[in-house]
Amino acid sequence: MGVYGFFTRRNLITMLMSIELMLNSVNLNFIGFNKYVWPNKMDGLFFTIFIIAIAAAEAAVAIAIIINLYRSRQSVDVENAEEMKY
Amino acid sequence: MQNVLSIALIPLLPLAAFVLLGLFGKSFLKKAAGYIAVLFLLTATVLAFYTAYEYFFVYGKADGVYQKLVPFKYAWLVFNDKLSIDIGILLDPISVMMLVVVTLVSLMVHIYSLGYMKGEERFATYYAYLGLFTFSMLGLVLSSNIFQMYIFWELVGVSSFLLIGYYYNKPSAVAACKKAFIVTRFADLGFLIGILVLSYYSGTLDFNTMLTTLTSPESSELKSAVSGSFLGVSALTWGMLLVFIGGAGKSAMFPLHIWLPDAMEGPTPVSALIHAATMVVAGVFLVARLFPEFALSAPEALQVVAYIGAASALIAAVIACTQTDIKRVLAYSTMSQIGFMMFALGVSDFDNGGVLGTSNLGYTASMFHLFTHALFKALLFLGAGAVIHYVHSNEMKDMGGLRKHMPITHITFLIACLAIAGVPPFAGFFSKEEILLAAYKGNKLIYYIALFTSALTAFYMFRLYFSIFWNKEYQKHRNNQHGEGGMVMMLPLVLLAAGAALAGFIPFGHFVSADGKPLESEFHLAFSIAPVVLGLAGILTAWMLYKKQNERPDKIAASLSGLYKSAYNKFYVDEVYTFITKKIIFKLIGRPAAWFDKKIVDGMINVTGSITQTISEKIKGLQSGKVQQYAVYFLVGGLILAVVIMYL
Numbered sequence: 001m002g003v004y005g006f007f008t009r010r011n012l013i014t015m016l017m018s019i020e021l022m023l024n025s026v027n028l029n030f031i032g033f034n035k036y037v038w039p040n041k042m043d044g045l046f047f048t049i050f051i052i053a054i055a056a057a058e059a060a061v062a063i064a065i066i067i068n069l070y071r072s073r074q075s076v077d078v079e080n081a082e083e084m085k086y
Numbered sequence: 087m088q089n090v091l092s093i094a095l096i097p098l099l100p101l102a103a104f105v106l107l108g109l110f111g112k113s114f115l116k117k118a119a120g121y122i123a124v125l126f127l128l129t130a131t132v133l134a135f136y137t138a139y140e141y142f143f144v145y146g147k148a149d150g151v152y153q154k155l156v157p158f159k160y161a162w163l164v165f166n167d168k169l170s171i172d173i174g175i176l177l178d179p180i181s182v183m184m185l186v187v188v189t190l191v192s193l194m195v196h197i198y199s200l201g202y203m204k205g206e207e208r209f210a211t212y213y214a215y216l217g218l219f220t221f222s223m224l225g226l227v228l229s230s231n232i233f234q235m236y237i238f239w240e241l242v243g244v245s246s247f248l249l250i251g252y253y254y255n256k257p258s259a260v261a262a263c264k265k266a267f268i269v270t271r272f273a274d275l276g277f278l279i280g281i282l283v284l285s286y287y288s289g290t291l292d293f294n295t296m297l298t299t300l301t302s303p304e305s306s307e308l309k310s311a312v313s314g315s316f317l318g319v320s321a322l323t324w325g326m327l328l329v330f331i332g333g334a335g336k337s338a339m340f341p342l343h344i345w346l347p348d349a350m351e352g353p354t355p356v357s358a359l360i361h362a363a364t365m366v367v368a369g370v371f372l373v374a375r376l377f378p379e380f381a382l383s384a385p386e387a388l389q390v391v392a393y394i395g396a397a398s399a400l401i402a403a404v405i406a407c408t409q410t411d412i413k414r415v416l417a418y419s420t421m422s423q424i425g426f427m428m429f430a431l432g433v434s435d436f437d438n439g440g441v442l443g444t445s446n447l448g449y450t451a452s453m454f455h456l457f458t459h460a461l462f463k464a465l466l467f468l469g470a471g472a473v474i475h476y477v478h479s480n481e482m483k484d485m486g487g488l489r490k491h492m493p494i495t496h497i498t499f500l501i502a503c504l505a506i507a508g509v510p511p512f513a514g515f516f517s518k519e520e521i522l523l524a525a526y527k528g529n530k531l532i533y534y535i536a537l538f539t540s541a542l543t544a545f546y547m548f549r550l551y552f553s554i555f556w557n558k559e560y561q562k563h564r565n566n567q568h569g570e571g572g573m574v575m576m577l578p579l580v581l582l583a584a585g586a587a588l589a590g591f592i593p594f595g596h597f598v599s600a601d602g603k604p605l606e607s608e609f610h611l612a613f614s615i616a617p618v619v620l621g622l623a624g625i626l627t628a629w630m631l632y633k634k635q636n637e638r639p640d641k642i643a644a645s646l647s648g649l650y651k652s653a654y655n656k657f658y659v660d661e662v663y664t665f666i667t668k669k670i671i672f673k674l675i676g677r678p679a680a681w682f683d684k685k686i687v688d689g690m691i692n693v694t695g696s697i698t699q700t701i702s703e704k705i706k707g708l709q710s711g712k713v714q715q716y717a718v719y720f721l722v723g724g725l726i727l728a729v730v731i732m733y734l
Contacts, residue, residue, distance in 0.1 A: 003721070007714055015713075078713050 001025075012066045012076045016059065023055045089140075090158045092133050093175055096185060097224035099130040100192070104217035111210025119210035120200045123217055127196050130220075131189040141182045142597055152597070154178040154294055156230050168290045174230030176293060179597055180374055180453055184227035187460045188364050190585075192220045194578035195359040198468050201575035202355055202475060212252060216359070219245035223364050227371060232281050233291045235372070239277065239336070242368060243270050246360050250352040262348035269345040273335020280328030287321060293375065300379050326380055326387035330373060330394075337369025338421045339428060340398040344663060346421055350413040354471030357413060362420050362467050363460035370427045370456055377431065377449060392432020396532045399425025403542040407549065410481055412470050415550050416463070419506065422539060423459050427452045429536070430521040433528025448528060451520030458513035458589050462505040465582035469499040472575055473554055489555040494576050496555050498583035503551045505586040507544035508621045515618070516590035522617055540617055544624030552628055 002025060005018030027048045034044025070076050103126040111119050142152075159174035196216060203212055222241035229235035244267075251263030281291070288296045300322065331342075338346035349361050360366070373380065373391060380388045399422045406418035434448025472495045477485055489496040505512035508519070518540060525533040708719070 006717060 010077050010079055012069070012078055015078065016062050016066070019062075020055060020059065023051055027051055090175070093137055093157060093177070093228075096130045096133050096137065096189065097221050097228060099126045099133075100217040100220035100224065102126060102217075104214050104221060107210045107214035107217065111214055119213050120196075120203075123213040124193070124196045124200065126217070127189065127193045127220065130224075131193045134185040134189040137177075138182050138186050141177055142179075152179050156294070159230060168295070169285065171233045171291060172231045173234055175228045176230035177228075180371065181227045183453065183457060183597070184371060185224065187457055188220065188223050188227065191363040191460055191464045192216070192223075192359055194464060194468070194582055195355045198358075198471070198575055198578040199353075199355045201573075202471055203353060208252070212249075212353070215245055215248045215252070216356075219249065219360060219365070223368070226368060230293060231291050232284070232293060232296065235375075236274075236277065236281060239332070239368065240274065242365050243267065243274065243336075246270075246349070246365055249356040249360060250349045252352055252356065256351065258348075259351040262345075262351040266345040266349045269342055270335045273332050273342050276328045276330075276335070277332020280325050280330075280332060283321060283325035283328060287325065297376070297378050300383055320384075322379075323384040323387050326376070326384040327390060329376065330369075330387060330391055333369030333372040334394060335369070336372075337366050337424050337428065338398075339369065339394050339425065340401055343398060343402070343421050347414050347417045350411070350417050354413065354467060354474055357417070358464045358467030358471065361417065362463040366420060366424055367427065367456050367460070370424060370431065370452060373428070373431050374449065374453060377434075380431075381434070388432050390432075392429045392529060392532060395425045395428025395430075395432055396535045397425070398422070399429065399539045400535050400542075403539045403546065406546040407542060412473070412481075412485075412550060412554065413467075415546060416466055416470060419466075419543065419547065420463055422543060423455070423463065423506070426518070426521055426536065426539075427455050427459070429532050430455065430524055433525050433532055447520060448524035451517060451524045455514075455517035455521055457592075458505065458517045458586070461582055461589055462502040462512075462514060462586040465498060465502040465579060465586050466506070468575075468579055468582065469495050469502060472579065473499075475575075485554045492555075494579060498579040499551060499555070501583045502586050503547045505590075506547050507625060508540055508617055509544075509625075510618065511587075511590060513586050513588070513590035518617065537617060537620060541620035541624045544621040545628050548625045548628035549631065552631075 002018045002020075002022030005021065006015055009015050009018065030044040030048045030051075034041065038044075066076055069080075073080055103123045107119050107123060141155075145155075155177040157175055157177060159172050161170045162173050163171040165171075196213070199212070199216070203209055206212060219242065222238045222245055226235055226238035226242055229238060247263050247267040250266050251259055253259045284296065284300070285291050288299045290296050290299065333339075335342045346361060346366065350357050352361075380391070402418040402422035402425060406415050406422065409415045409418060430448040430452035432448070434452070472492065473485060473488060476488070476492060476495075479485070501512065505514040508515045522533065522536055522540070525536050710716075
């Protein structure tokens, strides 16, 4: 779902949401596998907490970028932000 | 005992003048530049004379032998226990003598230039360069280490380059300074390699240590240096020969002399200081400094020195007879006289037995001639400068009959000419006599060359003298308002003339000899008859030919046309050099090298560049700027990696 959303949506906010979706699914995976494969260990939990923290920071940075993009071109469409090419 | 500070100040004062005038000479010291430089140099001269007095009469002698003293030494770069580059002061008879000569002539030139260079735009710069030169020359003679000497050697070369090219808007001066620099630089390469060879075998760079290790027959260093051979000549001889190439380059010995006549493009006082009295004798000084090594361990190299010196003396004298530019005549005469000094060293041998004999007479004679030559040649150049200043021309044909217009210059110039021609009782007579005597005892062939050359010397000097001061009547023409030149220009002339007249009476052998022991110079009346008579004959010939304007010189020139023409064209040595550089080096080596560089080396670089460019041109479409496209690449790449890791 997350990957699909990331590739198909043109709206940056939606793309960001897709990324969050991917991250959260990874989190769920971590917790699930941790619980059933190595129940004695806590590595998966730590990883999850770690990813949540990173995701929060990343969301903040991404939203800041999106706001700046919006200010400069009155849109949040990725198709409009393609100056960074050859 | 020795006052290190006062000795160290001798070279440092001109350096201070250089720094001071170099930094502030163009701004607020503009007016006083000359006086400041003269003042600094005067102090240095006084100190030099004081040092000489102290050395020769107070502390220099121990058991009747003049010691080699090293009052100051600082190890600058240490490679190992023995091999280090030091900065030091070495006092021995020749360095002390050179101190006096250099400071004295330099002082005279400084004073003279106050008048000669007046009104020049870069007056302060000129004095700054003079200071730099004096500093480096003094440093050179005081060096206690052969590498230190090399450093100063190069400094001397640079300051000579700067001073020759002083009139930098004159193309000929620019060409001359480049030529001087390149030729001497080329010779210095030999010197450097020679230093490396010598230090490799002796394991030291220090003069005193090197001389002891390479001259005592027991030392293992000497044995290895003599046994190691290349092309059938021992390594030591090669080393000494290479060092001599350096000396020959600086001293304008044939065939490395081509820069000296062109160097006359510099201001005349500079020619007097650098290209007559001091820098050009650096080569002689170098050979003298390493003399025991030459004489005891590499006699073949000394033979080369002797023959090159004699050849240069003769060739230069012949060329000097035909030149018409007075400074060029003097330049060739300088070269000839330095040839005298060189072969005097060459025919001398070093008698360690210490018999008060004449076997090492040549050494003393050479140094003596160096001393007197510095005086009278500086005088000749300064006199020529005064004449040029008056006539505004270097050509002899523009002069003539000047004796009434410039009485002081006339008298002093005459004294200098008599001195260089070897007429008693002037200075040149005594030193030349000693050289001839040494040559007579050492090598008969060289003796006859020398005899002939000294007759030629008398002839061309008096040709110059008569052409300038007698010959036709001088027409006062153009805007020639100023007189002979002021006090500042005449004073050095008079002082130097006194020196040139009287310096011969110094019992030179008592002070300077190869082994430090006083040397009684013999004086044979019968022996000196031949050179003096020949000298007088030369003068007489010149008198007949040039006293009055007449046709005779042209007739003689016409009858000897082949010889005259080739001598006038300096025996085509310059043309040979041009041929070698242009035709052989440029065409045969330069062209293919350039082709290789352009086609092969550049080609490889260009091919690499164009390959990169083509590829990047093809793949730049990937960089589309579309974020989601990147994401696809990323995903695909990640999947491929995952597949690779899982299945391979």
